[in-house]
Amino acid sequence: MNRKPLAYIDVLDGDQARSSLAVYPDEDGSARLRIGRSFDCALNLDDAHLAAEHAELHIHAEPQATLTLLPSLNGAWQGLHHLRAGATLNWAADGVIQIGHTRLRLRHAAAPLAEELAPLQTSRQGLSSGLQMLLLLLAVGGLSAFEFWLGAEPDTPWSAHLRPLLMLGAAVSIWAALWALLTQLFQRRFPFQLHLRRTLLVLLGVTVLDGLLSAGAYIASSPWLMVPATLLPGLALAGLVVWQGRIALPKRRKMLNALVLSALATWLVFAWNAQEQRQYRWRPPYLATLLPPQLRAAPLRPVDALLKDAAALREPLAAKAKRDPQGNEISEED
Incomplete structure (x- = not known):
């Protein structure tokens, strides 16, 4: 008669067994065994x-052990807590402990199974993955080249536009490769193409959204649209880290x-302080790229109103001129 296992003890390599x-259980429904060399x-x-x-394990009928x-030299680690010889610890189902250099996970038959994780990528009818990747590369490269062209001098040679594109491609590839190596470490697979596709999707979304916000700020004369445009890169990077982490660290x-939110909050605080001396927070003081005047939807303002607004800036600008870039007052001797 086949007996149902009471539990499995997994020897982990990364996050994989x-x-x-x-x-198997004894007559009383529990089990005892020893662990060592x-x-x-x-x-x-x-x-x-x-x-x-090294240790004696008592697995109970309920989902714990x-x-x-x-007696040993090294004892065991449960999380960040080190236990020495003679100590007793409770080992919950699906918990991980470390003895020596070996990490062990307990899976108990009485513990409920975790929900199945969503697939990393689904099979869809339509374009092949290779063609999708090619289109993404062309879209990101084309938009990036257009932005470089807008900001370049008129007599800039075409070879100068190739350098930032190559640097962008190298940065994206290195980013995807590092995440693939992290996935290899914890999941024992190397999904470079999947990490690269997610990186390109986020980069494409940021580029398009930034252009739309900048254009909207000019067309509607709404400078507040530049606030999310300024915050967009940091928010996108945080979202990308979380999205990539679902592949490399699904159980963490x-x-x-928590780490990403802490880093994002820290960045917001430092960014706020860094913009202390700017005329406006979270956005450039003016639009660096002007679209054709025909696209303006906001009503025109008379010249007298413009001069009046400029006169109102005299005192704030004079006050700023008396301070150095660190915000300290400049003495007359300096």
Whole structure:
């Protein structure tokens, strides 16, 4: 008669199980076994940092276990908490502990299964993945080349436009490769193309949205539209890190989200302080690229109103002129 395993103990390699030991219950519904390097141990591990009999594990009928550490030099780690020989710790289902250099995960039959994760990429009818990637590359490269062309001098040679495009391509490729290496470390696969596609999608979205916001600010004479345009790169980078992290670290989403939110809040604080001496916060003081006048939808203002607004800037500009870039007052001797 086949018995149902009470639990599995996974030996982890990254976030993936390198090997698993099925543990079957005794008559009372629980199970006991020893862990160590000795061949007498039910879970025999080839780890030089373990004692011959390193720990004794008692798996209960309910979804938890108790680990008692036997005499050893290294004890065990539960998260950031180090336990020495003689200590006893509660090991919850799906929890991870480290003994020596070996990370172990407990999967209990009585514990509810986690929800199935959404697929990283779905199969759709239509364009092949290679053609989609080519179109993304052309779109991002074309928009980037257009932006470089707008900001360049009229007599700039065409070869000068190629350099920033190559630098952008190298930066995007390195970013995707680093995330693929992180995924290889934790998930044992190297999805470079998937990371590259997500990076290009975010970059394309940022480029298009930034152009639309800038154009809207000019057409409607609404400078406040430049506020989200200024914040857009930082917000997009934070979103991209979270999106890429769903591939590389699917079981550490809460930790990754907390780190990204903390970094984003820190960036906002420093960015706010860095713009202390600017005339307007979170946006450039003027539009660097002007569209054709025919696209203006906002009503024209008379010249007298423009001169009146310019006169109102005299005192604030004079006050700013008396301070250095750090905001300190400039003495007359200086």
